[in-house]
Amino acid sequence: MNSSHQKTIRNLLSGCVAVATVILAGCGEDLIQFPAGDLPPTGNIGKSFGILRNTEEAGKTDILILREDVPATGSFYFELTRPVETDINRTVIVDESLVQAYNEANGTKFEAFPADGTVLSGDGQLTVTKGETRSAPSMFSLTFRPELPDTTLLALRVNEAAEGYNSLYFLVIKETKETPSKIIPKPGFPGQETxxxxxxxxxxxxxxxxxxxxxxxxxxxxxxxxxxxxxxxxxxxxxxxxxxxxxxxxxxxxxxxxxxxxxxxxxxxxxxxxxxxxxxxxxxxxxxxxxxxxxxxxxxxxxxxxxxxxxxxxxxxxxxxxxxxxxxxxxxxxxxxxxxxxxxxxxxxxxxxxxxxxxxxxxxxxxxxxxxxxxxxxxxxxxxxxxxxxxxxxxxxxxxxxxxxxxxxxxxxxxxxxxxxxxxxxxxxxxxxxxxxxxxxxxxxxxxxxxxxxxxxxxxxxxxxxxxxxxxxxxxxxxxxxxxxxxxxxxxxxxxxxxxxxxxx
The missing domain is CATH 3.20.20.80 (Glycosidases)
Structure with missing residues (x-):
């Protein structure tokens, strides 16, 4: 995996101690890494490359806290490198197989968040209208299940064949009243100035x-x-x-x-x-x-x-x-x-x-x-x-x-x-x-x-x-x-x- 297409999530574990079933390959620089969704260098005139992005912080992997009393929610959109000449439609799906491939590439041992526990608004349908470069945001929600591991990885991708990095990952932390999450997010929410x-x-x-x-x-x-x-x-x-x-x-x-x-x-x-x-x-x-x-x-x-x-x-x-x-x-x-x-x-x-x-x-x-x-x-x-x-x-x-x-x-x-x-x-x-x-x-x-x-x-x-x-x-x-x-x-x-x-x- 090209390192320029990765971001390091450095706020996950204190002293590289595993939380529940989270297992790292090592400490120090061997922290969890995710594809950031950077657009690939093209050099190809006339081609439009697509990418699935996180609405909250475009191109970054997000951390979702999944609680018993309320579903975890997130959103995404699809973006192209150039305006389209006619409306195009894309469908986003949950692909559990991506998690296994990710683990093999990065030495991690995440379990996949199940597709049948994920609800995609509009069945994951996204549309980029004529003259635009991105779709409207689409929401998803995750259902709490007590049998899930404390930490899972949700993998989303564009179903239709599309060039570029079209996978998006969310780290899902299960939190109960008896076992509150020990993973603390990075400081600063989007739009924060102070x-x-x-x-x-x-x-x-x-x-x-x-x-x-x-x-x-x-x-x-x-x-x-x-x-x-x-x-x-x-x-x-x-x-x-x-x-x-x-x-x-x-x-x-x-x-x-x-x-x-x-x-x-x-x-x-x-x-x-x-x-x-x-x-x-x-x-x-x-x-x-x-x-x-x-x-x-x-x-x-x-x-x-x-x-x-x-x-x-x-x-x-x-x-x-x-x-x-x-x-x-x-x-x-x-x-x-x-x-x-x-x-x-x-x-x-x-x-x-x-x-x-x-x-x-x-x-x-x-x-x-x-x-x-x-x-x-x-x-x-x-x-x-x-x-x-x-x-x-x-x-x-x-x-x-x-x-x-x-x-x-x-x-x-x-x-x-x-x-x-x-x-x-x-x-x-x-x-x-x-x-x-x-x-x-x-x-x-x-x-x-x-x-x-x-x-x-x-x-x-x-x-x-x-x-x-x-x-x-x-x-x-x-x-x-x-x-x-x-x-x-x-x-x-x-x-x-x-x-x-x-x-x-």
């Missing part, structure tokens, strides 16, 4: 909590957070030179990266290490060139060694006023960021915009516009929640060179049970979106297993400000369920014994 970032304090929480938070749209699950910052390494003073220090908790997480970091990455998350001040009078703002070189080396070494996706620089508690500390140099921090970018060109650099360390970043320092060297920035003021640096009178100023879409103007430190406060902040977020403010990133700080809101449906993750406010106005419709029921989604969870949520070391 990126969500989660900060996890390893003093209290396992980073794995990030994979459990979900959104639901049209009865389909999507991961909530795309970026995860794990707190925190600190900068200590080693005879006047910066030294990267790891406390017991963050050291445990890093040295057990296969358990705590790789699963997040397999589920599509980007994981960054947060680095903060160590209270010893040395930090990002008072380094000389040698100190910058030392720290950049340590950060890059850590990222490479533990397979991290980048660094979150959060300069707090450096205690620059401590006796004997080097004086603050306004060019130190920008030079560090620039050097770090040059040392890690393919990695993320996320900046926490709080306090004096970043206050002067609205103008170039030493000729360096910080915004040109970072991927994202966010404010971290617990009491304010919503801060728009581009608004008049704002607590923060815009970071020079940074696009507003890369700034986390909403920072939410859970919990906040004051309903009036929550409503006020939601209104601020909504107003900022309507005014064209920076709504490309929202950040949650989650550092305690008790920070779960209790209601009649169980203990739900409370993020009404971020989800409702930031998503409002994106024309996504009213069918987004932002509540996340931990009792249903995380096996072994209850309020008194947090289980998978709190740290397990």
């Amino acid at each position: 990126k969500l970032m989660l900060c996890i304090n390893t003093l209290n929480m396992t980073p794995r909590v990030a994979i459990y938070f979900q959104l639901e749209k049209n009865r389909r699950l999507y991961g909530m957070y795309e970026y995860v910052n794990i707190l925190a390494a600190t900068v200590k003073n080693d005879n006047g030179r910066p030294s990267l220090f790891f406390g017991n908790d963050i050291r445990h997480v890093l040295t057990n990266a296969k358990k705590y970091i790789e699963p997040l990455q397999l589920y599509g998350r980007k994981v960054c290490l947060t680095v903060q001040g160590g209270g010893e009078g040395i930090g990002f703002c008072n380094l000389d060139d040698n100190g910058i070189a030392d720290l950049v080396y340590s950060l890059k070494y850590t990222v490479d060694k533990y397979g991290l996706d980048g660094i979150n620089l959060w300069d707090e508690n450096s205690k620059y006023d401590k006796e004997g500390a080097r004086p603050v140099d306004p060019e130190s921090y920008p030079k560090l960021i620039k050097a770090l970018r040059e040392a890690m060109p393919g990695k993320l650099i996320v900046l926490t915009d709080v306090g004096d360390p970043t206050a002067s970043f609205d103008t170039p320092q030493g000729g360096i516009e910080v915004g040109r060297y970072i991927d994202y920035a966010f404010h971290a003021y617990n009491s304010e929640c919503v801060i728009n640096p581009w608004a008049a009178g704002s607590l923060r100023k815009p970071i020079a060179g940074l696009d507003p879409s890369k700034y986390g103007a909403c920072y939410y430190n859970i919990p906040q049970s004051d309903t009036q406060w929550v409503n006020e902040q939601t209104e601020k977020v909504t107003a900022m979106r309507k005014a064209g403010g920076p709504t490309g990133l929202a950040v949650v700080m989650y550092d305690s297993s008790t920070r779960i809101d209790q209601d009649n449906d169980g203990f739900k993750y409370n993020s009404p400000i971020i989800i409702q406010g930031y998503f409002q106005g994106q024309n996504l419709g009213p069918d987004i369920d932002t509540g996340f029921n931990i009792n249903e989604r995380v096996p072994g969870w209850n309020f008194m014994t947090p289980g998978n949520i709190s740290k397990d070391w």
Whole structure:
């Protein structure tokens, strides 16, 4: 199979542990792969090539959750490379034999979802009308059967002979109340504009909590957070030179990266290490060139060694006023960021915009516009929640060179049970979106297993400000369920014994 016609689904298994009857050929790069449905290179003038596409995300294999109480549904359409001169009709069928061929080609052991358990709207009939290149979407539904394996593969194809890649696959996950699905989809549903970032304090929480938070749209699950910052390494003073220090908790997480970091990455998350001040009078703002070189080396070494996706620089508690500390140099921090970018060109650099360390970043320092060297920035003021640096009178100023879409103007430190406060902040977020403010990133700080809101449906993750406010106005419709029921989604969870949520070391 041509690799250019494949997509890798990297969000299926945590640490390559099989879920029920799912068996992989191996771990690492031997993940499940599907034909993506790319159109073949032709070079043939006058020929029209056809392809069956997934309506939700054209050309990608989808994950369907099949529950006892409601059928799983999906949709597809047929597309041609050029407009047709007359109406053409195609019929889509379920072809169980494709699954066996797929298993042989990819070393997997999926069972086929049965054809008699699949209902195709209009018996699978599709029409491309004259002058058009694609048919109208057609729906299908899958019937729950208790005897089915927990994971099956639905294979659809165009029945009539047609050139091109005309097969489409859906991974079907059976979910019951007794055995909830452990497969968490990738973050971000079609049409989602706002990126969500989660900060996890390893003093209290396992980073794995990030994979459990979900959104639901049209009865389909999507991961909530795309970026995860794990707190925190600190900068200590080693005879006047910066030294990267790891406390017991963050050291445990890093040295057990296969358990705590790789699963997040397999589920599509980007994981960054947060680095903060160590209270010893040395930090990002008072380094000389040698100190910058030392720290950049340590950060890059850590990222490479533990397979991290980048660094979150959060300069707090450096205690620059401590006796004997080097004086603050306004060019130190920008030079560090620039050097770090040059040392890690393919990695993320996320900046926490709080306090004096970043206050002067609205103008170039030493000729360096910080915004040109970072991927994202966010404010971290617990009491304010919503801060728009581009608004008049704002607590923060815009970071020079940074696009507003890369700034986390909403920072939410859970919990906040004051309903009036929550409503006020939601209104601020909504107003900022309507005014064209920076709504490309929202950040949650989650550092305690008790920070779960209790209601009649169980203990739900409370993020009404971020989800409702930031998503409002994106024309996504009213069918987004932002509540996340931990009792249903995380096996072994209850309020008194947090289980998978709190740290397990």
